[in-house]
Amino acid sequence: MKVKITSRAGEHQFDAEPEERILYAGLRGGLSLPYECATGTCGTCKARLISGEIEDLWPDAPGKKNLKSDQGQFLMCQCAAKGDVVAEVSQFVTSLRPLSGAPQWCEGTIRNTRMLTADVMALQLELDVTLGFEAGQFMAVEVPEVKGLRGYSMVNFSTDSSVLDFVIKKLPGGALSNWLFSGSRDGVRARLFGPLGVATFHPDVAKNLLCIAGGTGIAGIMSILDRACQTRHFDRFEGDVFFGVRTPEDAFYLDELAAFQAGFPRSLRVTVAFSDQPATDEIRSRYPGIRFAEGFVHEVAGRDMQGRFENVMAYLAGPPPAVDSSIRLLIMAGVGADSIKYDKFS
């Protein structure tokens, strides 16, 4: 199928496979199409159908709430072309060449599932190919048993990897997480599209790092810390990591965070904030290198960072209300918009 996208400054054409989401077909064709979550929740990849027929793969997608469907608007991440299609995007779209960094489809096998807390699971996907990605990026993942794709950030970082680490939280009513948590899934095949996302860290970022994460939002932050430690970023710059969960029982990756901190004891600070309960003596004595605080993570970060917002590059991740609160905190503290990075999931 041929898809033609008319944008602010001209048109672009690419091929799409049957039932392939128009966004994915365009991205792997090297186009800079607008998107954020790529999985139907945010609404950023809005386009307007000019001609042809499309199939909506998720008619109830929450990202459709502001769409004017009577004007032909649709989400490119949830619609596939049923023949040749012409659609319009209101942004500037550019064509990226070469295609080496463009996201692609790949397949892999689920391995090493393990529980990190009562409702958070870690797992690996062993890919059939190696994949290059930036620290902080995510993949859209689907398994044959569950309809649709979900976005998960890589936890690990390596320049060319065939093993990707993910963490997944059990969500009430979450079809994929329910499936994952209700039986042994090691050995199951999965299909992935990516890498996606722009909230990335690169060693060229000559700034102090400020990371604020809630819950499983810590995943992408772990990848960023992994890369920053590998490149000894904290020899030259400061790092402040704030990780929020509800109670001490909900905390995970504390061993890994303590290890990052121990590598740069003077320049890297890690604070874990509990919103519902104070830290226990046990957790304090077990992790002497980690600081513990009580409160919402953005409030804890706001108090602690007062007077230290200059020259930071901020990375935010977690539930959208928490990310919004952190954005507000940073903007009102005078941090420039180009120094705040996040990808919005829900």
Next chain:
Amino acid sequence: MTEKRICRIEDVPSNGLKECEVDNGAPVLVINSGEEYFACNAICPHQEVPLCEGMFDGKVLTCHMHLWQWDVRTGAPIGLAEAPLEMFEVSVDDGWLCIRASNALRVASLFEGIAQETLEKINAIAEERQCSEGEVLYTVGDPAEELFILESGRVEFLVGRDGKVTSGGFMVRKGEVFGWAPLMENQKQRVAQATCKEAVTLLSLNGAKVREILEEDPRSGMKVMMRLSSLLTKYMIAAGTS
């Protein structure tokens, strides 16, 4: 648009924002900054997000969705923002805040920040034109004498000829400038076709006269030429067809 009363000034929070409904029009965002009041289109020029949900520190307005930012005094974009705010002219009458639409020239980013006197001279040669749906403003090979500033409506472009015609994009935003060939040297003919896709209001400017005015004020002229070259670069990068 004539002057419209839209709210009482005491209803606007100090150093804050208030969205106001306007009869027969898009909602307007009223902004208080110290002693001054400003007003702009209440919807973000990026993606239809209400700006009253954004962040405001008394000087800079930030849309919470993608962190586009503007100086509320002028509507000029800052940082990540790629388009200015559509500002209104504001006055206070007997405790009422009144707004009046700015003419498109004043919100055109091509002329943003140039000397007031120069802007007035350009304004004096601007002619308003009403075009109907389907009207072709110019086509390939036509003499390029005027440039246009969009007031309202939608204009689409086609490039190429002899059966190999492709879309050159479209313009929908108040203050967008097109048909800029007469601002350049030796661009005597149109290289694209511009068609009104709905009823369009625009300002037309004689290119040679604009150049004359800018030559008298080289500082403003330099600003305009820098903006024009950035604009052209943006279109060149985006137009690489695949």
